[in-house]
Amino acid sequence: MSKFLKRSAQGAGVPHEKRTSNLETVVMPLPSKIVLSMGQHIGAPAAPAVAKGDQVYVGTVVGKAGGFVSSDIHSGVSGTVDSIVTITAPNGAAQTAVVIIPDGEQKVDPAVAPPVVTDLKSFQDAIRASGLVGLGGAGFPTAVKLAPKNLDEIDTLVINGAECEPYITSDNRCLIEDTHFILGGIKAVMKYLDIKKCVIGIEGNKPQAIAKMKDAIDMPGVEVKELPCRYPQGAEKVLIENCTGREVPFPGLPSDVGVIVMNVTSVAFVGKYLETGMPLVTKRLTVDGDIVKEPKNVEVIIGTPVQELLDFCGGFTDEPGKVLYGGPMMGNCIADLSQPVLKNNNAVLAFSKKWAHIPKATNCIHCGRCTNACPLGLSAKEIVQAYNDGNVELLQQLNADLCMSCGTCSFVCPAKRPLAPSIALAKIMMKNGGKK
Ligand code: SF4
Ligand code: SF4
Structure with missing residues (x-):
């Protein structure tokens, strides 16, 4: 059970x-340009398959999958490749991107069928x-x-x-x-x-x-x-x-x-x-x-x-x-x-x-709402305490790595404690072998 x-x-x-x-x-x-990140998926980033000045069409492959767990990236406009740049992904990582300026014609790539x-x-x-x-x-x-x-x-x-x-x-x-x-x-x-x-x-x-x-x-x-x-x-x-x-x-x-x-x-x-x-x-x-x-x-x-x-x-x-x-x-x-x-x-x-x-967090009142609300049955309060103490062994015992960052624990906490963001940091610490 x-x-x-x-x-x-x-x-x-x-x-x-x-x-x-x-x-x-x-x-x-049509936008003035499109910026196609090569890392729009879990797994290996795609690699640019085009170069500055190339003509592309709607549906043209502009990024080739970088492995089995990866994905091709396609252009949604016809136009010209303006540049290959580095952008910042939502997780803060640097990511290669292909910038395309539309020509307004929206010609479809002949390979699309x-x-x-x-x-x-x-x-x-x-x-x-x-x-x-x-x-x-x-x-x-x-x-x-x-x-x-x-x-x-x-x-x-x-x-x-x-x-x-x-x-x-x-x-x-x-x-x-x-x-x-x-x-x-x-x-x-x-x-x-x-x-x-x-x-x-x-x-x-x-x-x-x-x-x-x-x-x-x-x-x-x-x-x-x-x-x-x-x-x-x-x-x-x-x-x-x-x-x-x-x-x-x-x-x-x-x-x-x-x-x-x-x-x-x-x-x-x-x-x-x-x-x-x-x-x-x-x-x-x-x-x-x-x-x-x-x-x-x-x-x-x-x-x-x-x-x-x-x-x-x-x-x-x-x-x-x-x-x-x-x-x-x-x-x-x-x-x-x-x-x-x-x-x-x-x-x-x-x-x-x-x-x-963001409201000011106050001390935990040990009400247990975070644990009762967690769909995975995790104890957010204890996980955050273990993170604050730098106790990786306890984080493992508490299954902190299973947290899916749904935010429910933070939402229900009457003390407005930022539980979910702290657990995200705890997961990084676990991956880094205890380093914060
Ligand atoms: S963020 Fe994590 S610990 Fe909090 S409720 Fe969701 S799964 Fe549970
Ligand atoms: S919901 Fe907030 S106040 Fe209640 S036990 Fe969890 S961390 Fe503490």
Whole structure:
């Protein structure tokens, strides 16, 4: 029996603020340039496959995958390569990027054509060529995910349509607007990986999306599961438990319990790619926050500078205190608005200084809320104490490395202690053998 509490009963009731959920996606016009980072995924960075002055087209490969766990990078514009530069990734690391100036013609690369898929191998090859990575935020190369070592033990595909982070509604719009592609992608994954069952998990605060998907399902073995509106329903282990009743062991992967999880936007892309052959060059994002003048769901070319995206949404109504890639619970700060939109971004949120103000932390009152709320049953309070004491052995015993930085412990702490950021530092310390 697991020593952890039932994950689906944990988490927090965060304010959802999904005010863009009814806003249809609008397409942003061409930006002045695109900046394509070679590190938009987990794994080895891609290597630039073009040089300054090269002509590229929509769909041209501009970065070649740097290994098995890696991904190609494609241009979303036709134009000329302006430069190869170094930018700062959201995690602070230096990253090579290809800068392209659009010519406005949007000519498509002649190599772009629907892939010929006849079996598992050609399906996996097509997904690899598409440049798809986990679009829910993880950025894990999908071709690797769809090639588990124990494929014959996989019996269930779980589609993550939970979208539990406050403000973000891009997956909701995908469920409503791209229903056809979602089902096309699900059918292909089930067919080529020989998976008999699919559960599409959607939080109950998306009634239109739930109704649309239920209505559209036209094959046996696929069902919609309405999930509780409790953060973080989209966390992989919580989602699997709620959709299948199976508990992923520690340490362990979804495939250990016969499951592959895909984000709804990723599976929609699979459906679209099989029909069109256009690689991953655009992304739907929610742009919102208390100082964004015109919140929107926007389809944007990957590599578009964040500043130009924000300008398209009317700019700011007040001085920003914080601009984020992603949601307020798990998002990363964007230090420089010239940074580009990345493949795995699902939102850009901008908040005022008042909203972004971090309250002063006070002493722990030993209330236990952080432990009760953690979907992994971790004791945030004890982990942070062990980090402060530099006690790596205790951090290992407390399974600190399992923390997924969901932020739930920080959110529920009445003493406003920055638990999740401290645990992130604890994980770095563990990797560094105890050095802070
Ligand atoms: S941030 Fe880590 S410790 Fe805190 S609730 Fe999430 S998984 Fe648990
Ligand atoms: S929630 Fe905050 S105050 Fe309560 S035990 Fe955890 S760290 Fe201490």
